[in-house]
Amino acid sequence: MAVNVKVGLIGALDMLKFKNMSKVREAAIQAAPAKEITADYPINQKAKALHPDYQKLVVSKIINHTGAGAKTFVLESADDSPLAYFRAGQYLSLKLKLGDSVLSRPYSISSAPKDALAGRYELTVRANPGGFAADRLLEDAKVGDIFFASAPQGNFYYEELRDPKNILALAGGSGITPFLSMARAIIDGTEDFNLTILFGSRTEDQILFKGELAELTRNDKIHVIHVLSDEEKPGFEHGFLTAELVNKYAPEDYSLFICGPEAMYRFLDAELEKLALPRKNVRRELLGVTKNIAAHPEFPASAKGMSYTITVRQGPRETAVSAIAEEPILVALERAGLTVPSRCRSGECGWCRSKVIAGEFFVPPENESRRYADKTSGYIHPCATFPLSDMVLEVPGEYVGE
């Protein structure tokens, strides 16, 4: 043996010391008191309060925005739990029970983060053509109704570590809501950046939050330019939100934040190309999934009009669900009354991630946000996936219940 190591003062004792390791350990254990074991950690409690499984909310007030065809729902905690704080721009996913279906819809929080600490969230819902859930909410929801909501979600917020100090917002219709929250957060000092909003509405009468916005622009960090598509009026820009308009109002060194309806995103694609901004300077709120998948250039024509059966395994339960090719799989599961996880409904957050045991499917490329290994091993995000055959699907559980 070339090496002969001596660490302790007396080498021979080291051997004993080695053999005695378990005795030493046992002695340390025995020397401790046999007290009740606790596991209440402030870090875990705070993480839970910031990201609860779900929040039980009650409608405490409804504000009508006549003209804009929208309502703001003021929500408060329906149990003793405080509301989770959030970053201006985030959304809540509301669980709705409509007939036999249990479904969810994401709504940006329009109130300021500070309001959550005071026990209040505000969501603004606008009627939209063919909008199943929105119309039900607008017609049926009343003060005192209980809703289950997710914790605040999403990545559509100003991030000082990434964004320049100037944000140029493109908002269409109810897409103003996250920016309203941001503006309010700037006013109360929670956020610190300059916000210029190009806000597209059809007519002056239909402008959502017109009064509030005017009020907010008294702060010199906030600017609002109204753009009317169906009306030409002095003091307003006319037409759609275009690259030209962006360039007209763009401050130096800015990021573009976009939130609006599907048609607006579609229109903006070409405009964004003209602007040629680096990707890091363009952020889009959830795209949703196209309502007209049959028109999608990559959707297989042979699937049009087809209907299928999806066998759904969720924990110990198995349910057969009927589905059609033109609807996201998630919708079929919800229609069947299953409580399944969903949040963004755009393929982005991955919360609905499920395993395809058998069957064919289609994922629109614009909604593709899956992990690499998921794509190669048959995992899908059912909110943004369309069935192309009978399927067997394993779906995770959902904590929002009752």
Added chain:
Amino acid sequence: MSKQYDIVVVGAGNAGLSAALHCASEGKKVLLIEQHNLPGGCATSFVRGRFEFEPSLHELCDIGTAEDPGEIRQMMEEYGVKVDWKPVPDCFRIISQYTDGSPMDVTMPSGKEAFIEQMEVYVPGSRAKMEEYFELLEETMAGTAYISASNGHADSKVLKEKFPNLLRTGSYPVKKVWDAIKLPKKCQDIMSTYWGYLGVDMTRMAFIHYCNMFMKYVTRAAYIPAHTSHEISNAMVERFRELGGEFWFNCRAEEFLFNGDRLCGVKTSMGVVECKYALANINPDIIYAKMMPKELVPEREKKLSAARNHNYSARMYTVYVGLNKTAEELGIHDYCIFLAGTSDSAKEYRDILGGYETNNFTIFLCNNIANPQASPPGTSVGFFTSMGNAEEWGDLSQEDYVALKNKYAKKFIRLLKERAGIDIAPYIEEICVASPWTFARYLGTPEGSVYGFETAEWDGMMARMMMLGSDYPIKGLRPIGAAGPRGDGYSSAYVCGRLMARLALKDLREEGGEH
């Protein structure tokens, strides 16, 4: 009516996945439940924009080459799990200060010969000592392997004859051994770098524990999967399904159920499941305090917990960045850069735990250096890792949370610029900061710690291994994971999961024999 299983594995962390695979391979009816909608615990990934981020893995040790496989490559092959392993080029680069105050900027390659060679460059005249040191390391490794294989029944005669130096050094802290063999100070300083991977400084870490990790990283090199650690976890789940295993995602275990003092089932958020045995990828403090009847917790277990006194290790803090320039363009040439305030690991540890003002320690890793395909062409992806303390993050309010996360992020981004000359700030396309809150949320571990209990002093790895038979004597239930005998790390958790699954099956066989 509830379903009946042989084994329920609670939690699909690295240990849980390994345990579930072992039991399923042995033909058992296994249910694996996981409170999240993803497998892996720490070993997962997330997508932001065009980037997929690796959340935890720096390097996995004990993979080895296909020709000379290490324990983990072999284990995955035995399980039938296929992973596209990519070697990590060097051991590490460290920018710090030698304990004599002079600046340190060294890059150490992997491979014994190369490591010694490079050490000679930085510390002229160190070769002979380093060679001697490696001999000691090799003997210690061989001895540890012998002890592990003997399942707690090592023959002291064999130990004395074949591994005398193991016996002489094993119970001492690393620093003591280094001083005893008169390893040059600068060599010590450089080799202290790895302390953060075990979360114990060199004055308190058992030599035998350090030796195991050091040798695995240096002689076998380190590896990462081509598509984040989610690739490993997903492949394990796929294989588990093939073997007939059942997996419920978004299902939380709430309580372990007993018939007398023997486990008989698990109450979950999806209903009650009956089983003969449960393996829980959960810290034992949580199991005892929250998940089983208090009267069934043995006195000795209360003492064990009290002796540990919530001494959890590595409350992680990380910053993930997706950059719109290539590593080359940004001047990033190293996979892993340790930015440290000092190479005195005890001081460094204290400074980290001292909070924002004193914490100058971060590891910056760029995935593209080991794997050019880690992000889309023209971009790069990486992350900073550091640690937090229980008070700074525990006393924090929700309103101040983002500000503290970002304050640390700015500091580390600045340190990278000042100390390594790499300026990433203007090129950040995606950024995401995770804190102990984040890890507490996704893993449910105490205070967001990811290394279990500190493996130091009386509670070191070897002592835990020797006392496998005494800890956690609950009939039909064994905790597994980083809090277990092997301590933290991917490989340790995989090994721990398999070891505990083996012991569980043995328990079942023995119980079966009694009836």
